[in-house]
Amino acid sequence: MAKGGDVSRERVRSAWLFLAPMLVVLALVAAWPLARTIYFSLTNATLVDMSRYSFVGLDNYLAYDQGRWYGVLTDPQWLAALRNTLVFAVISVTLETVLGVLIAVLLNHSFPGRGLMRAALLVPWAIPTVVSAKMWSWMLNDQFGVVNDALMKLGLIAAPVAWLAEPGLSMASVIMVDIWKTTPFVALLALAALQMVPKDCYEAARVDGVHPVRVFFQVTLPLIRPALAVAVIFRLLDAMRMFDLVYIMTGTTDATITLSVFARRELVDFQDVGYGSAASTMLFFVIALMTVIYMMAMRPDVDGRRR
Amino acid sequence: MAHFNWPGPRAWFAAAIAAVLVAAGTGPARAAAPVEISISCAALGVELKLCTEAARRWAARTGNRVKIVSTPNSSTDRLALYLQMLASRTDEFDVLQIDVVWAGVLADHLIDLSPYLGAAPKAHFQSLIRNDTVDGRLVAMPWWTDVGVLYYRKDLLAKYGYAPPTTWQEMTRIARAVQSAERARGNARMWGYVFQGRAYEGLTCNALEWIDSFGGGTIVNARGEITIDNPRAVAALDLAGSWVGDIAPRGVLNYDEESARGVFQTGDAVFMRNWPYAWALAQGEGSPVRGKVGVVPLPKGDPRGKNAGTLGGWHLAVSRYSKHPAEAASLVAFLTSAPEQKARAIAASYNPTIPALYDDAEVLAANPFFGALLPSLESATARPSRIAGPHYNRLSRDVWRAAHDVLAGKPAAPRVAQLEADLDRLKHRARW
Numbered sequence: 001m002a003k004g005g006d007v008s009r010e011r012v013r014s015a016w017l018f019l020a021p022m023l024v025v026l027a028l029v030a031a032w033p034l035a036r037t038i039y040f041s042l043t044n045a046t047l048v049d050m051s052r053y054s055f056v057g058l059d060n061y062l063a064y065d066q067g068r069w070y071g072v073l074t075d076p077q078w079l080a081a082l083r084n085t086l087v088f089a090v091i092s093v094t095l096e097t098v099l100g101v102l103i104a105v106l107l108n109h110s111f112p113g114r115g116l117m118r119a120a121l122l123v124p125w126a127i128p129t130v131v132s133a134k135m136w137s138w139m140l141n142d143q144f145g146v147v148n149d150a151l152m153k154l155g156l157i158a159a160p161v162a163w164l165a166e167p168g169l170s171m172a173s174v175i176m177v178d179i180w181k182t183t184p185f186v187a188l189l190a191l192a193a194l195q196m197v198p199k200d201c202y203e204a205a206r207v208d209g210v211h212p213v214r215v216f217f218q219v220t221l222p223l224i225r226p227a228l229a230v231a232v233i234f235r236l237l238d239a240m241r242m243f244d245l246v247y248i249m250t251g252t253t254d255a256t257i258t259l260s261v262f263a264r265r266e267l268v269d270f271q272d273v274g275y276g277s278a279a280s281t282m283l284f285f286v287i288a289l290m291t292v293i294y295m296m297a298m299r300p301d302v303d304g305r306r307r
Numbered sequence: 308m309a310h311f312n313w314p315g316p317r318a319w320f321a322a323a324i325a326a327v328l329v330a331a332g333t334g335p336a337r338a339a340a341p342v343e344i345s346i347s348c349a350a351l352g353v354e355l356k357l358c359t360e361a362a363r364r365w366a367a368r369t370g371n372r373v374k375i376v377s378t379p380n381s382s383t384d385r386l387a388l389y390l391q392m393l394a395s396r397t398d399e400f401d402v403l404q405i406d407v408v409w410a411g412v413l414a415d416h417l418i419d420l421s422p423y424l425g426a427a428p429k430a431h432f433q434s435l436i437r438n439d440t441v442d443g444r445l446v447a448m449p450w451w452t453d454v455g456v457l458y459y460r461k462d463l464l465a466k467y468g469y470a471p472p473t474t475w476q477e478m479t480r481i482a483r484a485v486q487s488a489e490r491a492r493g494n495a496r497m498w499g500y501v502f503q504g505r506a507y508e509g510l511t512c513n514a515l516e517w518i519d520s521f522g523g524g525t526i527v528n529a530r531g532e533i534t535i536d537n538p539r540a541v542a543a544l545d546l547a548g549s550w551v552g553d554i555a556p557r558g559v560l561n562y563d564e565e566s567a568r569g570v571f572q573t574g575d576a577v578f579m580r581n582w583p584y585a586w587a588l589a590q591g592e593g594s595p596v597r598g599k600v601g602v603v604p605l606p607k608g609d610p611r612g613k614n615a616g617t618l619g620g621w622h623l624a625v626s627r628y629s630k631h632p633a634e635a636a637s638l639v640a641f642l643t644s645a646p647e648q649k650a651r652a653i654a655a656s657y658n659p660t661i662p663a664l665y666d667d668a669e670v671l672a673a674n675p676f677f678g679a680l681l682p683s684l685e686s687a688t689a690r691p692s693r694i695a696g697p698h699y700n701r702l703s704r705d706v707w708r709a710a711h712d713v714l715a716g717k718p719a720a721p722r723v724a725q726l727e728a729d730l731d732r733l734k735h736r737a738r739w
Contacts, residue, residue, distance in 0.1 A: 047390050143575065162557035165561035251506055
C-alpha cells in the first residue's frame with residue numbers, strides 16, 4: 001500500500017467491477033429467494049391468498065400454547081424426516097464413495113474394452129432421475145417386478161418382497177437406487193484424480209516392494225483425497241436435498257420422507273407458506289451446518305499435507 | 308332424458324356473450340370469435356379418452372377449440388399442481404376437474420357458476436350441490452360421483468360355494484379360504500384382498516370406510532369434535548392391519564387405485580376395494596377377468612353395523628384466472644349435462660350425479676349394479692372436508708399416516724390415541 005496506492009486502488013476497483021455481475025446474479029438467484037423464504041417463515045401466509053398475511057414471529061418454528069408445543073421443531077414428522085435425511089445422506093454417500101473409488105481404480109488399469117466400460121459406466125448418471133425412479137419402481141414392484149422374479153427364480157427368496165412398501169425396506173431400496181445412479185459420478189471424479197497421480201510414486205513403491213494394498217492406502221488415497229473431498233461435498237449437499245427418488249418411489253410415508261419432501265408437502269399440498277418456509281429454512285440451516293462440520297473435518301488433512 | 312329444458316348451446320352462447328359484456332363493459336368483439344378453452348383431465352383408466360371425446364363434441368357444437376391438459380393420476384399430486392398453477396394466477400387452465408373434497412380448498416380461485424347454469428343444478432344430487440356451494444357461491448358442478456365398492460370374483464366364490472360377504476369378518480374368512488385353496492392348486496400369486504394402502508388420500512377413504520362401517524364414526528363429527536379414539540375405530544383398524552401379509556400382499560402399503568386394479572384385473576385377487584370406474588375396465592374386452600366380476604356395497608363392520616362407502620367423485624370448476632369464463636362455463640354445463648353423464652355411465656360406468664339417470668334403462672343395462680348402488684350413494688360417508696375447510700389435507704394426512712402405521716404392523720389402540728392427539732392439535736391450530 002505504501003507505494004503505488006493508486007495502482008492498488010485501481011486494482012481493487014477493477015476487482016469489484018469484475019465481481020459485480022456475479023454478485024448481482026447471486027443476489028438475484030440465491031440471496032433474494034433465501035431472504036424471502038426466511039421472511040415468509042415468520043408469517044402465516046398461505047398459497048390460497050398470498051396478499052394477506054401477518055407476522056407470527058417464531059411460531060412456525062417453535063411455539064407453546066395451552067400446554068402444547070407447536071412448530072416445525074416439535075413436529076414428529078419433521079423429526080422423522082430429519083432422521084431419514086441424515087441416514088440417507090450418510091449411508092448413500094459413504095457407499096457411493098467407496099464403490100466409486102474401487103471402480104475408478106479398476107478403470108485406471110488398461111484392459112481391452114476400457115473405453116466402452118467408461119462410457120457404459122455413465123449410463124445410470126445420464127438417465128434423468130424421474131425416469132430411473134419410475135423404472136426402478138416397476139422393477140421393484142411387489143407383484144410384477146423383475147427383481148422379485150429374478151430373486152425367486154434364483155431361489156434367494158420364497159415369496160415376493162414389497163421393496164418399496166415395507167417400512168423396513170423402502171429406505172434401503174431408495175438408497176440402493178441412489179447408489180446405482182450416482183456412483184458413476186464419484187467414480188468419474190476419482191478416475192480423473194487417479195490419472196493425475198505421478199507414475200514415479202508407484203514406481204518408487206514397487207522398487208521398495210510395498211504391498212499393493214498398502215500402496216493404495218498410503219500413496220493413492222492421500223493423493224486423490226482433495227478431489228474426493230470435492231466429490232463427497234457435492235454428493236453430501238445433493239443427498240441432503242434428496243427429493244425426486246423418494247417422492248416418486250415411495251411418496252410421503254414416515255419411513256422415507258425427507259426434509260425436502262416434507263417442506264414441499266407443507267408448502268404445496270397444505271398451502272401453508274409460513275410453515276413450509278420454516279421447514280425450508282430449517283433445511284437450509286441443517287445443510288449449512290453439515291457443510292461446516294464436513295469442511296472442518298477435512299481441513300487439517302489438507303493443510304497438513306500442504307505444509 | 309325428456310325433462311331437460313335447459314338452454315341449448317346457442318342460447319348459452321348468447322348468454323355467455325351477454326355476461327361478458329356486462330362484466331367487462333368494453334370490447335366484447337373477441338368473445339364472439341372462437342376461443343380455445345383448456346380443460347384439465349385426469350388419466351385414470353379411460354378418463355382421458357372420455358374427457359377428450361366429450362370436450363371435442365362441445366367444441367364441434369360451439370365452434371370453439373379445446374385443449375386437453377393431462378394431470379397426474381394421484382389426486383394428492385393433482386391438487387398440488389392446481390394450487391401451484393392457481394397461485395401463480397395462470398390462465399393455463401380454464402376448466403378444472405376437481406375432487407369432491409377440494410371445493411373448500413380451491414373456492415377462492417374459482418368463479419361462481421350459478422349465473423351461467425340457470426336451473427341445471429336442481430337436477431343433481433342436492434348433497435353434492437351443497438358440497439360445492441361455498442359462502443353462497445356455486446364453485447363447481449358435479450360431473451360424476453363415486454362411492455367405494457367391493458369387487459369380487461364371481462367365478463371363484465361360486466367355485467368354493469360362497470356368497471358375496473356382508474361383513475368384513477366374513478370377507479376376511481372367504482378371502483383367506485379362497486386364497487389358500489387357489490394357491491394349493493398352483494396359483495401361487497393369488498391374494499385374497501387388495502385395496503389402497505399407500506400413504507395418500509386414497510388410504511383416508513379406505514380407513515374412513517372401515518371405521519364408519521364398524522360404527523366408529525367419521526373421525527370428526529358434524530359439530531367439529533374429534534371422535535376417532537373409540538373402541539370401534541380401533542377394532543376396525545386392527546382388523547385391517549391383520550389383512551396385510553395375510554390376505555393382502557405387503558405391497559398393498561404402496562398401492563393406489565390403479566395398482567390394486569392391476570392385481571385384481573390380472574386375476575390375482577379375490578376381492579378388491581375400488582371406485583366404480585374399475586367395473587367397465589374389468590369387464591372390458593381383453594380383461595382376463597371379464598365376465599367373472601361382481602360388485603356389492605362394502606361390507607358392514609358387524610351384522611348390526613352399516614355399509615359405509617366413502618363419497619368420492621369429480622366435479623368441474625372454472626378458474627377465476629380464465630380469460631374466457633363464459634365459454635368455460637358453457638363447457639362445464641355441457642359436460643355435466645344429463646346426456647353427457649349418461650354417455651359416460653354407459654361407456655365407462657361413471658356414476659351420474661343426476662338421480663333421474665339411475666332409472667334409465669340403458670344406463671342400468673350397461674351397469675347392472677347401479678340400481679343397488681343408489682342407496683350407497685345416497686348414504687355415502689363424506690370425508691370431513693367441509694368442517695376442516697382449508698385444513699382438510701392436513702387432517703387427511705394425519706389420518707392416512709395413522710392408518711398406514713397400523714397396516715404396517717403397529718397396534719391400533721395406541722396409534723389411534725395418538726391420532727386423536729394429533730387431530731386435537733390441528734383443530735386447536737385451525738380453530739374449526
